Amino acid sequence: MLYLIKFGGNAISDGEDLSRLCEEIWEMTDSGHKVILVHGGGPEISAEMERLGMRPTKVNGVRVTDADGLEVAAKVLKKINARVTDALYASDVPHIGMPAYACTLCRKAEPVAYCEDGVQKTADLGLVGEVVSVDTGMLNDILGAGVVPVIYPIGSDGVDDLNVNADTMAAGIAAGMGCDEMIAITDVPGVLKDIKDPSSKYDRLTTDEALELIKDGTISGGMIPKVEACIKAVRAGARAVRMVNGKDPDNIVSGISAESSKGTVITK
Numbered sequence: 001m002l003y004l005i006k007f008g009g010n011a012i013s014d015g016e017d018l019s020r021l022c023e024e025i026w027e028m029t030d031s032g033h034k035v036i037l038v039h040g041g042g043p044e045i046s047a048e049m050e051r052l053g054m055r056p057t058k059v060n061g062v063r064v065t066d067a068d069g070l071e072v073a074a075k076v077l078k079k080i081n082a083r084v085t086d087a088l089y090a091s092d093v094p095h096i097g098m099p100a101y102a103c104t105l106c107r108k109a110e111p112v113a114y115c116e117d118g119v120q121k122t123a124d125l126g127l128v129g130e131v132v133s134v135d136t137g138m139l140n141d142i143l144g145a146g147v148v149p150v151i152y153p154i155g156s157d158g159v160d161d162l163n164v165n166a167d168t169m170a171a172g173i174a175a176g177m178g179c180d181e182m183i184a185i186t187d188v189p190g191v192l193k194d195i196k197d198p199s200s201k202y203d204r205l206t207t208d209e210a211l212e213l214i215k216d217g218t219i220s221g222g223m224i225p226k227v228e229a230c231i232k233a234v235r236a237g238a239r240a241v242r243m244v245n246g247k248d249p250d251n252i253v254s255g256i257s258a259e260s261s262k263g264t265v266i267t268k
């Protein structure tokens with residue numbers, strides 16, 4: 001099986017969470033599965049922007065990015081990538097870290113429509129991208145050699161570097177590579193009916209049900225691009241996409257069957 005595992009900045013900010021994930025990846029690859037890793041870095045990018053006196057802005061959960069913001073995002077993501085590759089090294093997992101521009105072609109995202117105080121508006125996201133195509137030959141060569149690609153979501157349209165939401169990047173790569181399953185590791189138990197109540201988790205959602213939850217506002221912020229990414233991956237052929245909490249040692253990625261009630265599973 002080919003798995004795409006995506007994790008967010010908050011999900012495994014802790015070294016222990018990261019080592020646990022790396023041990024699991026070791027087990028997955030040892031039992032013959034192939035794994036592609038994509039990571040984000042939202043909280044750390046925001047913290048670094050604030051430290052530099054910049055104001056992080058997001059629309060529908062996606063970061064509006066100017067040239068300075070892009071520089072910060074690229075710098076922070078590269079650092080996180082090094083931290084992840086160090087952890088994989090410590091767990092004896094053969095791996096190669098790379099920016100998304102090394103293995104994908106992206107284009108600038110269209111301006112997005114959003115609703116503010118009941119008023120419909122559109123926003124230009126700036127240097128923000130989405131995936132157009134994936135260098136499947138190169139990634140398959142890497143995977144075929146038993147190596148885990150560790151990708152951070154700075155893409156390029158051939159002219160400009162582009163900041164890509166990590167979930168959007170993960171879905172683009174999962175779709176392009178025909179991944180069997182995508183696992184999105186985040187900092188919440190799954191999609192929640194009430195964001196303040198961790199016990200209000202949906203165990204399973206169809207893509208239509210998930211879209212409805214975006215429409216009715218149940219899903220907001222960073223969960224919007226995440227759920228859109230899950231839908232894209234499922235529609236591209238992944239049999240299931242799971243969202244799990246990286247802080248919960250019970251949510252062992254490799255141990256969760258499609259039938260389990262851990263996290264939220266999104267299927268067609």
Ligand SMILES: Nc1ncnc2c1ncn2[C@@H]1O[C@H](COP(=O)(O)OP(=O)(O)OP(=O)(O)O)[C@@H](O)[C@H]1O
Binds near residue numbers: 008009010043187218
């Ligand atoms: N209905 C919902 N259920 C669960 N979480 C929700 C919901 N609506 C909004 N969210 C928010 O979505 C967040 C997860 O997305 P976020 O972009 O912050 O993290 P991430 O994608 O895991 O990390 P990164 O952006 O660094 O890759 C949750 O922490 C939560 O605040």
Ligand SMILES: [Mg+2]
Binds near residue numbers: 040226
């Ligand atoms: Mg996110």
